[in-house]
Amino acid sequence: MEQKLPLPPFNFETATQKVQLAEDAWNSKDPERVALAYTVDSEWRNRSQFINGRAEIVKFLTAKWQKELDYKLKKELWAFTDNKIAVRFEYEYHDASGQWYRAYGNENWDFNEHGLMQRRFASINDVLINEEDRRLQ
Structure with missing residues (x-):
């Protein structure tokens, strides 16, 4: 059976590690x-989109990173229980015209016993920013 360490039940250290691993993976684009x-x-629920299964995740992320250029993400642990983690995040990107954005949001994650995320619910808001106002580089 596939496993993705660390496994639940989470403690502060393993929940923090899981969040950092997710941040690193997403920043790989x-x-x-x-x-x-x-x-x-x-x-998944990502904004108003519903995504199911790995194939749809790959398709969604491929399109996302074709539009969200120079994407950079920071995640922070918000809360955790046995097999659930909540994070707050922000990321910055620009579109093809050069307009920069900062996106803020929260995610709720639900993991199976093998450490794989089975549910991800994300609420996200975008704010226009100037390039000189970027915080994530």
């Missing part, structure tokens, strides 16, 4: 790498 952290039948 490699959809295949990111998708391996999720169950094959994973359920």
Whole structure:
């Protein structure tokens, strides 16, 4: 059976490690790498989109990073229980015209016993920023 360490039940150290691993994977901008952290039948809500399974995750992330250029993400642990983690995050990117954005949000994660995320629910808001106002580089 596939496993993704650390495994639940989480404590502060392992929840923090899981968040850092997710941040590192997303900052790689490699959809295949990111998708391996999720169950094959994973359920997502990302803004108003509903995404199911690794194939849809890869398709979604591929399109995302074709539009969100020079993407840089920072995640922070918000809370955790046995197999759940909540994070707050912000990321910055620019579009093809050069307009910069900062996106803020929260995610709720639910893991199976093998450490794979089976559910991810994200609420995200974008704010226009000037390039000189970037915080994440």
